[in-house]
Amino acid sequence: MNGTLESLAGTSVLITGAAMGMGKMYAQLAVRDHAAHVVLWDVNAELLEQAVAELDGCGSQIHSYVVDVSRLEAIEEAAEKVRNDVGTPDILVNNAGIVRGKYFWEHDQRTDIAATMAINSLALMHITREFLPAMIAGGRPSRIVNVASAAGLLANPRMSVYSSSKWAVIGWSDSLRLELKQAGHGHIKVTTFCPSYIKTGMFEGARGPLLTPLMEPADVTERVWRAMKEGTPILMMPWTVKLSTALRGVLPIAAWDVVAGRVFGVYKSMEHFTGRK
Template sequence: MASEQAKHPVRGAIVLITGAARGMGELYARRAVAGGAAAVALWDIDADAAARLAAELSESGVTVRPYGVDVSSLAAIQRAMKKVRRDLGAPTVLINNAGIVRGAPFWEHDPVRDIEGTIAVNTLAAMWLTREVLPDMIADDSRPQRILNIASAAGTLANPNMSVYAASKWAMIGWSESVRLELERVGHRHIAVTTFCPSYISTGMFAGARGPLLTPIMTPEKATRAAWRGMLRGTPIVMRPWTVKLAAALRGVLPTRAWDAVAGRVFKVYSSMDEFTGRGAR
């Protein structure tokens, strides 16, 4: 049984997903149910949408519970975690998927709605929730446990009109990788942390954005498949498509002005958000 669970960490797991009511969050939930999870907790600020999805997925026989949670609030996260532990038990798979994006020059960002709101949802929420979940994960080494943090290619490269979003994802990557190393260093190898860094995905969140050269807009299905596979394997960092890794490598070796020329004129990275419209906060 132990070797079987090592191959399939989701089988028999208690899975918690944020931003779970639609888009990639919904797809992760469907994968959790199909993968044999014992129970799935759907967290979303849209409680009604989470409830509808939970009702549908529960028909499979898996226990799926919806929770209306504003993850930008530490108090709300702590209250919801108490309910999850009472209803389902301690999560053994955590997917930090909730996110928002604001696309504009930095000086046009509202300090509270755009700056504070983006950092709270995209960065602090994952930190707060993981801090709530990790003690139970550390204490239970009877099965493999997983944390999947959804970052972004924007966290690897600067980009005009993405200053705050990029900052939130840079922080996500640095924090996620550091936690992974800390867990490995002290021997908690039953917990694997995976950071997913995708380019633009056609969920509607980045409506109007254009993929850079050789970087097509990914479908949510393709993106979640890559992230899910990496999470199961315990892969530290998953970058998709391949051009994300190429761009990060070039940025690391080229002088800044040379990279600016390549990114701006050749790959068109710096103009990818020029026609961004988005769909607003989730």
């Protein structure tokens, strides 16, 4: 029960931000692994419909729900529908997120700060809280994947609000992992995913630091999927994220600022950020 999930046959998988990009790729992987039910949540109804059309007829039952995860009420309503239509998910992939790349004082209070924290941090907690008690009670091998970021491990100019939202995810997600273990609920494994920049368009214009090129989404989703099935606690990609985190932990701040800013170029990585059009 506590080992690798060899098969997803008979399972239900719920993915947020599933209408495009890596969210849709996770859905494709779920179908490939013969999940019985694949549940797609996204705020974009048109793209969600297209994703369903692509996935339908591939062996899994596809269920789609238009959900604005920035609103707790919307999450509660959609979760109730999922429980009625499908039951409790065995695998939850908290993938939905947004990014704002600007100096802190340039952020709008509502559309930038409040929205980023609501979607990137609070939504993951609210969605997990909706399903976790039943996942605990069910006793089935279950997985929760929380998409954080390398930005949640290392501070970076023009990412203050985004970084804070991902710091919150890492602290909550890994604490949840420990709580489940401590309480004896070993059938549920939590994976916290901390990637650097990925070529999804979300970070359009950003430049990868030294030795850290922008990663290919297909390669990343395959690696995350494997980590999920294995129950890996924390996944950092690429290897330079782990190296940078280690250096940040041992170097004095002034020395780290020189290494990050001048050597690796971390502090300039968002200077030409435009984001998805």
